[in-house]
Amino acid sequence: VDVLTVSRGGILALAMLLFVTAIFIAVSGSGRAAARYVGRLAIVVMISIVVGLGLLAVFNRPGQDTDVTYGTQGIGTFVNHLVNTHITPNQENIAKEDSVVARSSARDFATEVVTRDMKNFIVGVGPGQYRSYSLRVYGPPERAVANVLPLDIMLNSGAIGLVLVGLAMIMIFIGLLKLIRRQVVIAAALAAYMLAIGLQSLTFPTLYITHIWFAVGIALVLLRQASAKR
Numbered sequence: 001v002d003v004l005t006v007s008r009g010g011i012l013a014l015a016m017l018l019f020v021t022a023i024f025i026a027v028s029g030s031g032r033a034a035a036r037y038v039g040r041l042a043i044v045v046m047i048s049i050v051v052g053l054g055l056l057a058v059f060n061r062p063g064q065d066t067d068v069t070y071g072t073q074g075i076g077t078f079v080n081h082l083v084n085t086h087i088t089p090n091q092e093n094i095a096k097e098d099s100v101v102a103r104s105s106a107r108d109f110a111t112e113v114v115t116r117d118m119k120n121f122i123v124g125v126g127p128g129q130y131r132s133y134s135l136r137v138y139g140p141p142e143r144a145v146a147n148v149l150p151l152d153i154m155l156n157s158g159a160i161g162l163v164l165v166g167l168a169m170i171m172i173f174i175g176l177l178k179l180i181r182r183q184v185v186i187a188a189a190l191a192a193y194m195l196a197i198g199l200q201s202l203t204f205p206t207l208y209i210t211h212i213w214f215a216v217g218i219a220l221v222l223l224r225q226a227s228a229k230r
Helices: 008-027 031-058 075-083 091-096 099-114 118-123 130-138 149-181 185-203 210-229
Strands: none
Touching: 008 031, 008 185, 031 075, 099 118, 099 130, 099 149, 118 149, 130 149, 149 185, 149 210, 185 210
């Protein structure tokens, strides 16, 4: 599923998740277990890629959005989309006015809003108010979201919100690392997951994504149980 979404951030996060989990297994005292884990997952990942590309080849259709399909279909679309990964747009991106250009422009505009005045920097424009603020201050057209979570938090609640959210996540992560030293397997999985989501957060725009809080909730239960036992 992760492969077939063609989410570049998701695929990168998956790679980090597998790598960090292997490290946690090795740190827990079992290098052989880590090696077996990596070997098994490598097989699963390869099978997933082959099956996914096979499905794309068999059931491919011309896409409706040339920005996404790059004028191709099936495996060609998949490969072209992954290859077209840039932080800043190149001349081809600019000529096609594709998603790389749109995201770059959205980031630049969001940065301009955050740095427009000290109030925006400290407390943001208000939770969920970015769209109405941009239309009121800058006028149409409606601006796209920045697709960078730290910047989105700054827009909604400023540096104060970013620091508070960041500190909360760091405290939870440190607590999970302590549990990993006691060989709590679920803590290792959650810590690896949080690192992967942290990486993927550079490519998605909102703090309200449900799966983040699902993981945080499980982590808080684990930390509470550990605290109660002590």
